[in-house]
Amino acid sequence: MPCGVPFAPERASPRVAGVINLPENEIVPDLVGIEPVVLSQPNFWSRAGKSLLHDPVALCSVLFILLLVVVAVFAPWIAPYNPLREFANGLSEVGAPVAPNSHFLLGTDEAGRDVLSRLIFGARVSLLVGVVATALASTIGVLIGAVAGYVGGVTESVLMRFTDMVLSFPILLFCVALIAVTGPSTRNVVLVIAFAYWTYLARVVRGQVLSLKEREFVTAARTLGVGHFKIIFKHVMPHLMPTIIVYGTLGVATSILIEASLSFLGIGVPLPQASWGGMISEGQQYFQTAPWLLIAPGVALILTVLSINLAGDWLTDVLDATRREIGR
């Protein structure tokens, strides 16, 4: 395996149409040099806060994410109406959706339901799926990547060839096919995204562990008689944190887009539960007369994914800058 080649094309992540590709070596700076102390340095958080104040774009995206989290958590209290309630005055005389007005701030949909309330409850689904799927995927990816990189030999070959195989399936088609087997439900959407997505992190983590295990602190720990298991989890793992954080952030954005795509295809979050992809899918037929049905969830999706990506960029910069400052 030509793993030592600086930009071996195997590292190029297969792209997902529209879904953010995990930027590989070309975009994300190599985070392997960042010591675990970076995160616990007192000046890391003050630096992070300061850079946020000097970077209006990053500030806006972080604030937007916070707002989204608040809205998602307190959805039942914030939403003006029940997202499933079909209002009698939510449809015009001819039975068409009602345009935005003082009563329904973002209008109503084809069943007379309040779009704003559905949007707010949709944020819940998106964030929940995004965070849980990414957490699962990261756990699997880090475990497999770390074990493959640390143990090496046959174990590594088997694990990494398996990763290659899963990576060979286009991610969306893979998810769709898996859902076809397991049946659409929110739980299955999370599991399927996690199962398709762990591969990206497994590759990166393996690469980093390969170089980490040659470092002195691992040799030192071995000499002191520390077990392999403990070395992986107590000594190597903290070094992987910056990578896990950055990839995890991007992973949430990707998972949200995949969930929206699956729901758009009608095999994601089951109806009538509100999800942004599902709202776009349902609004499709009424677009010519009721464009707000598509614009509202679409803008929500774009803003969410955009903010998460921008926040990820900012996080990478801060981690990188702090590393340079403490001179490691």
Place this chain on the structure above:
Amino acid sequence: MIGWLVRRFLQMLLVVFGVVSLAFVFAFLVPANPARMVAGPQASPVAVASIARQLGLDRSVWSQYLSFLARLAHGNLGVSFVLEGRTVASEIWGALPYTAFLALGGVIWEIVLGVPTGIIAAYRPRSLIDRATTLGALFGLSAPPFWLGLMLIYFLAYKVSLFPLNGVGHPLIWYMVLPSFTLGVGGAAFYSRMVRTTMLQVLRSPFIEFVRLKGMPERTILFRHVLRHALTPVVTMLGMDLGYFLGGVLIIESIFGIPGVGQLAYNSISTLDIPMITGTVLVAAVFMVVMSFIVDVTYTFIDPRVRLSRAK
């Protein structure tokens, strides 16, 4: 070099074999009884059992697996459960031209939109153009393709009848403009950022300073030295993209009503047509594996550094 090529080829075969096996396991895991699906809901248990025997479903897993492999070796992907008497291979073969056309269009948009904007942004960092392309790239990366596609249909096909609403017709290129744009825009954004980053790296490297000190004109530096380095990753990624797109672009094909491989896969999933699902997923995966092999080999020839490291 030859040794590396052989090893890489064998590795590709191994991955293809693994992908095939995964596809088999997948088809095996489907909870629905395939024989029942072929026979139809009204068929008697006897009829179902006889179909199961015909399909070889009563044999052991291993013997089914072996005959699955034997069939594949002959290019036989099986017969559709739903479309009466059609073979999976012929259906995919019929859908492939549309997908190929769309894939090619997507890749062209990626180059046309992504590369020049990346170069300009790198030459004038922090300028208005740089900021505008960065913003555009972020938008392109964040917009879900299904939403973007619907917006394009609404504004450019419905409001202003510039392009056909959906489907395919004559001339095909006319029907492919919007779908391929939707397909390419995310990649274009990605390339724009990638080209910018690599260009900045190359522009800062000592050998560029050297040729500049020698008095080489800026234009010659750009075309002879900088682009060569900055575009190598683009070439590889384009190859991967083409492989990925050829596997069928589910969402875009279904929005624009293009009867390609993605549409075929999607329809087969909604009807639970197992051989068709396995076939389309398999073909998509094999395209990716083979393209990544081709890209890897091409890379070796483009970049002398890689060639040297592999010659050892």
